[in-house]
Amino acid sequence: MDKSQILNAYAFRHACKAFDSQKKISDADFDVILEAGRLSPSSFGFEPWQFLVVQNPALREKILPIACGQQQITTASHLIITLHRRGDDLKPGSDYLESFMRDVQKLPDDVHKMIGDFYAYFQNTLFKIAGDDYKVAEWAARQTYLPMANMMTTAAMLGIDSCPIEGFVRDDLEALLAAEAGVDLSKFGVAHITAFGYREAEPKRAKTRRSRDEVVRFI
Numbered sequence: 001m002d003k004s005q006i007l008n009a010y011a012f013r014h015a016c017k018a019f020d021s022q023k024k025i026s027d028a029d030f031d032v033i034l035e036a037g038r039l040s041p042s043s044f045g046f047e048p049w050q051f052l053v054v055q056n057p058a059l060r061e062k063i064l065p066i067a068c069g070q071q072q073i074t075t076a077s078h079l080i081i082t083l084h085r086r087g088d089d090l091k092p093g094s095d096y097l098e099s100f101m102r103d104v105q106k107l108p109d110d111v112h113k114m115i116g117d118f119y120a121y122f123q124n125t126l127f128k129i130a131g132d133d134y135k136v137a138e139w140a141a142r143q144t145y146l147p148m149a150n151m152m153t154t155a156a157m158l159g160i161d162s163c164p165i166e167g168f169v170r171d172d173l174e175a176l177l178a179a180e181a182g183v184d185l186s187k188f189g190v191a192h193i194t195a196f197g198y199r200e201a202e203p204k205r206a207k208t209r210r211s212r213d214e215v216v217r218f219i
Contacts, residue, residue, distance in 0.1 A: 013156035019197035036154035037147035048085040048140035076195035083188040086137035092120035144191040165193040
């Protein structure tokens with residue numbers, strides 16, 4: 001892929017407000033989108049996220065009023081609700097993090113201890129979020145925007161549209177997911193929703209952005 005193809009994908013991507021509900025993303029293409037999310041970076045490599053792919057029409061209908069009636073919820077080919085970790089799992093020395101470093105990252109004992117110690121220093125001294133569950137959860141939630149952006153860009157490279165959605169009643173959506181999908185709210189919260197599909201029509205106006213001189217400063 002040459003440079004122009006990369007920039008063309010960014011120019012193509014927009015927050016699609018109306019999807020063609022008759023057009024579906026192929027399994028092969030959506031697998032690539034999901035893999036882009038799975039391979040995304042995260043602080044300490046701890047991957048504090050989970051992706052819920054919501055394809056149940058009845059559940060989407062229940063989400064619709066919680067998401068301010070935004071029609072992308074029901075018309076998108078695929079809908080991802082991204083969860084962020086929270087609670088005891090993100091405390092230094094937690095069973096989750098210890099097993100993650102041992103079984104997923106497969107760190108040797110000395111590196112495991114070094115990273116665990118630095119993570120505690122990070123929470124206590126650098127970011128000063130230790131002991132504040134809200135701040136720790138927000139730190140984790142911010143990281144989920146990395147896979148979301150990567151999935152949207154990957155979709156654009158495949159000619160697939162997307163729309164990031166934050167317009168929803170968080171408490172109500174979390175309660176619904178706990179009841180309908182068994183989400184453990186002591187471990188996860190909702191970060192955002194991303195809809196994927198094919199545009200019903202071309203955007204009504206061209207993409208607008210500030211000039212590079214306004215947003216980039218070399219020092």
